[in-house]
Amino acid sequence: MVEWHEAASSTGTRVVFQDHAVKPADLKREADSMLVFWIENQHGYYWAVDPESTDRQVLDRTNTSDTWRPTGENLERFLLHRTVHEALTGTEVKFSAVVPTEVLESGALDGFSALPFAPAVNESSSTRWLCSGDALARVAPPPAGYAPPGQESWMLTIAAAPGADLRKYRAGLEPHVLERPRREERPDKVIPAPPF
Known part of the structure; x- marks a missing residue:
């Protein structure tokens, strides 16, 4: 520790x-x-x-x-797991998409390898963590109200270090990508980024 x-x-x-x-x-x-x-x-x-x-x-x-x-x-594994979680949470270079299962299974995660993390108590039991040579990915059930009715979907978040280009990962996912609201910069009040 x-x-x-x-x-x-x-x-x-x-x-x-x-x-x-x-x-x-x-x-x-x-x-x-x-x-x-x-x-x-x-x-x-x-x-x-x-x-x-x-x-x-x-x-x-x-x-x-x-x-x-x-x-x-x-x-050791737990500290690595939480560090990866925090890296994905903290970076501004990321996107999330609510992806139908068939899209996810048709190559959206090509080039990614599974990380050997057990789902944490504050994650869904079906949460999976992955990495590529330059990005991290988390696949989890979408929050309530995000999945299209009657369609099995997953919340896919892909993140990278500042300066990285995520366009290759967004390709083919654009119809499913969630738009992140822009932060309103006000000197008197800090408004946190959304969790995705």
């Missing part, structure tokens, strides 16, 4: 945009001996490890439960 914080701070840029990693100086055991190290942005979900465990399996719980459940990821 300390190594992750050191690596994150050495990037010279923000690494966490939505949820947050507990700073090493603030890590402390809970009453149940668990060490909470990652917290969802609305404090609805917590992730922890048992410091006495040698396998460093990550467990999660909600803010309404005292029961810790295994995530299926060890600490």
Whole structure:
């Protein structure tokens, strides 16, 4: 965990945009001996490890439960998973599309490989993460009201580092791409970007 914080701070840029990693100086055991190290942005979900465990399996719980459940990821994999999640969340270079299953299966993800992440407690069990040589992708069920009635669809988000060109990934998906509202820049008020 300390190594992750050191690596994150050495990037010279923000690494966490939505949820947050507990700073090493603030890590402390809970009453149940668990060490909470990652917290969802609305404090609805917590992730922890048992410091006495040698396998460093990550467990999660909600803010309404005292029961810790295994995530299926060890600490290293979990930190990589959350870093990828935060990278996709934080970049401005991305697009989302509500894509019918047949479009998704007809080559929309050619060039992408699956990442070995178990869905997190705050993700749908059918969420899948992928990467190509220059982009990340998340495939998940669309939010309520986004899918066309009677059509099985997926929310596909593709993101890349600043300066990257996503046109090759948008090709063939244009009819399904969601338009992102432009941020209104006002000096007296910061308006956050939408979550897609």
